[in-house]
Amino acid sequence: MLAARLHTWNTTPDLEETAPPGPPREGEVTVEVEAAAVTHLDLTVMTGTFTHRPALPFTPGTAGVGTVVEGDAALLGRRVLVRGGGVGLERDGTWSERVAVPVGATRAVPQEADAALAATCYxxxxxxxxxxxxxxxxxxxxxxxxxxxxxxxxxxxxxxxxxxxxxxxxxxxxxxxxxxxxxxxxxxxxxxxxxxxxxxxxxxxxxxxxxxxxxxxxxxxxxxxxxxxxxxxxxxxxxxxxxxxxxxxxxxxxxMNMVRRAVPAEVFDRLLRDLTEGRLTLRTTVLPFARIAEAVETRRKGGGRGTLAVLM
Incomplete structure (x- = not known):
């Protein structure tokens, strides 16, 4: 599978063929990623100076949307937002075609929601x-x-x-x-x-x-x-x-401290419906995963308005 791997701090990750994650451990699922967000937080982690400093090489990506393909039977086939649980901070993240994540880091996403929008809106x-x-x-x-x-x-x-x-x-x-x-x-x-x-x-x-x-x-x-x-x-x-x-x-x-502030699930669900149905608008720039290096540079230079995502 393809994954963006960071080998040296404060550089741009390389797109590489890597082995897929092994069978998910207890309390985890494997998600086939549709779209992944490219955020300022991701860039901060990649500097190696952040509180969270994962071991290299490392796959960044703190948020993404995809489908559960392995793990908890109740979640198989479910479309989810991946965010939290140390994903992209303490463990490999969403800049990969597949990623193993804790069940608690997933949140159901409607099938009709645009993948790039859902991956970046949270x-x-x-x-x-x-x-x-x-x-x-x-x-x-x-x-x-x-x-x-x-x-x-x-x-x-x-x-x-x-x-x-x-x-x-x-x-x-x-x-x-x-x-x-x-x-x-x-x-x-x-x-x-x-x-x-x-x-x-x-x-x-x-x-x-x-x-x-x-x-x-x-x-x-x-x-x-x-x-x-x-x-x-x-x-x-x-x-x-x-x-x-x-x-x-x-x-x-x-x-504002969004790390300590819990947002009720019903608030997220309602706002995502508003975005999906056009009552709210969020400008999202989308690039193919093959152009992840360009996406990173765009975010570093402050280019584009709104959010930025890569599609697998």
Whole structure:
């Protein structure tokens, strides 16, 4: 079978013919992979500097969709999402035509769901849901600013905040990104300053998918007593904030931690149905598995919008 194997840290994996996984052990199943996600987490693991540092050679891939072909009789033939259980972190992952995974790392996926979409949607979809509902607690009539609104998480934050009845301002980095934002946003602003955002009213909730010093730059546009949800850090991992300004604005900083936060299965199922039936939209770039090296480089360089998957 074909698998992408990483032999040296911080390089691109090689596509190789390898032996298929042996018979699944107790509590495991073998999944024939249809599509696998290529994520920032995968790239972080491949640096060799992450908390999880599997032994080399190693097959990356923390998420994918496929069909159970060996193992638990009750699961045979079932189409599943593979995610969790150390897959792609502590054991070989989904960048392979077949992968052995713990039963607990599988979740049923409808047959009608697009494979690439289902393989890549879990993280952005559940993160956006938690940012809007569980952490941001966005209510009808509130004014919400979403940074990085053309990205996977950002675009879903826009849609879910609008669904919650909020007035949504989408902030993007350039005109090209502005064209990628769905018409669910009430306003789309390119590289806005705080004064641009506050023209029509102060912001109740900031959903920041960008990181770095984004929040301090927008504090003056926020309503005293507002909330800033810290979701991502692609623009920088350090937040420098003037404490007197933060205190005078009385804005709560609310960090997202999706490792500790459990998302109910019914929430995932409902959101996936919404994506499958077109009530939510997530832009997904798809490449054949033979072009896994190109997919990795695309993700490293920040190319493409939304999620990225390879099809087997």
């Amino acid at each position: 993280s952005p979809m559940t993160t956006a849901w938690a940012a809007v509902k569980a952490v941001g607690r966005i209510a009808k009539g509130e004014r919400v600013l979403v940074t990085g609104a053309a990205g996977a998480v950002g675009s879903l934050c826009v849609q879910l905040a609008a669904r919650a009845g909020a007035y949504v301002v989408a902030a993007v980095r350039d005109e090209g990104a502005a064209g990628a934002v769905l018409d669910t946003a009430h306003e789309v602003l390119v590289r806005p300053a705080a004064e641009d955002i506050a023209i029509d009213g102060e912001v109740d909730v900031l959903l920041d998918t960008v990181g770095g010093d984004t929040v301090p730059g927008f504090l003056s546009a926020m309503r005293p007593g507002g909330r800033a949800v810290l979701i991502g850090y692609v623009a920088g991992t350090t937040l420098r904030v003037d404490l007197p300004t933060l205190m005078s604005r009385d804005v709560a900083l609310l960090p």
